[in-house]
Amino acid sequence: MWTSGTGPLLPGGASPSGTRRDGSEPGGPLPDLAGVTWIIVAALLFGSQFVFHKYCPGFGPGAYNITMALGILLGAAAAQPLLGLSSMPVMLGALAFAGGMVWVFGNLLLVYAVASAGMARAFIIVNFTAVFSFFGGIAFLGELPALTAPRLGLIVTGIGLVMAGAFLVGTTVPRNRVQGAGGRGKDGRGQQGSGAEGNGGNGPGTDGARMRRGLVAVFIATLFFSTYNAMIAFAINREGAPAGPTLGLLAPGAVAGAVLAxxxxxxxxxxxxxxxxxxxxxxALAQGLVWAAAMACIMFGWMGTGIAMGTPVQVGTQTLVSSLWGIVMFGELRDVGDRRGAYAKFISGAALTVGGIALITFT
Incomplete structure (x- = not known):
């Protein structure tokens, strides 16, 4: 069916080839401790990756996306000896390549959203990926076959909490639209205008209409990310594709998709x-390298938990990390009129989303 290399086995019995020591199927009904550990490490990286973007605010989403994808390609190439050199069927390779293209379109929207709405707000909305991936894992990958009606009720409640939290975060926007004719980046260079490749002189939190567009963009991005999750999890969990070549083929797909977009x-x-x-x-290259490292970790994590259980853990953790970066380090709520009320709404929304994800994952 497929040929794998002889890469090192990982904690918890997972290996770069997608099998376990005990022969059990990855992505079972209960979270695997080693899988969760890998996912948390990945989430720390995913939640921190956009710090690099903060220091080049004039680098428009489309252009930034290309260089970031090149960084992913470099990271994937460097990781091959560590992941174990192996081969995979042509169709699975094509699926991984296509997955990279799907992901990069979502990332383009996310880059725009971070520039428009900030890291903190954007990554709260990314929580919808947990909802979509949960049902995608059940519907398309056969995960959690023993799901009971009471547990389904708790899951629906968790989804409601995620949506309510996202609504609270999405409403922490300025009341008045602030016009700008172009500002200066942190390196002193003039930023571009208000088109797709520039920030219009306004950082996150200063333009309510632009911020709302960013939040809509990141919601659409979650559809791309959830589709990508299902494609890659199908390859490594259902078809046994090894992690090394999967990452190695999705990376050039991301580059091709970024240039095409x-x-x-x-x-x-x-x-x-x-x-x-x-x-x-x-x-941007540095962000791509961080993303590649995080993706390697998340693939090992999915081998233990699947995407239905693993994605909620991932996005919940990266939400907290990115929110801390955005609010504490970059002051993304400073320009909101009622700052105290905005902080209260944001914290409440973050708590609801994380609580909802915990309910989905651990009930």
Whole structure:
């Protein structure tokens, strides 16, 4: 069916080839401790990755997406000796490549959302990926076959909490639209205008209409991310595709998708990419390397938990991490009029989403 290499076995019995020591199927009905550990490590990386983007605010989403994808390609290539060199069927390789393309379109929307709404708000909305991936894992991958009616009721309650929390976070926006004619990035360079490749001079939290567009964008991104999760989990959990070549093939898919998206969208993305300063490219490459490391960890985690159980743990953890970065480090709620009320709504929304995810995962 497929041929794997002889890479090292991982804690908990998972291996880079997608099998376990005891021969049991990965992605079972209960979270595997080793799988959860890998997922938490991945979530720490995923939740921190956009710190790099904060230091090149004039690097538009389409252009940034290309360089970040190149960083993922570099990271995937560097990880191959660690993951175990192996081969996989052509169809599974094509699925991994297509998965990279699906993911990168979602990432383009997420980059725009972080620039428009900030890390803290954007990653709260990313929690919807947990909801979609949960049902995707059950419906398409056959995970959690022993799901009972009482547990389904608790899961529905958890989904309601996630949605309520996302609503509270989504309403922590400025009341008045602030106009800007272009500002200066942190390296002193002038930012571009208010089009798709620029920030219009306003950082996250200063433009209510733009922030709402960012929140809509990140919600749409969750559909791409959930589809990507199902595609990759199908390859490694259902079909036994090894982690090394899966990561190695989804990375060039991400590069191809990023270039295609920039070319189709127009708006100067490709010219902006060529004209961007070296510092911005290095920052975007660094984010891609972090993402590649996180993706390697998450694939090992899925081998223990599947996406139905693993994704809620991932997004709940990365929500807390990204919120701390956004609020504490970058002050993303400073420009809201009623700051105390905004903090209260945000904290309440974050608590509801994390509580909902915990209810989905551990009931």
């Amino acid at each position: 920039a070319a189709v969208a127009g708006g100067g993305s490709l010219s902006a990419w060529r004209a961007a300063p070296r510092k911005w490219h290095l920052l």
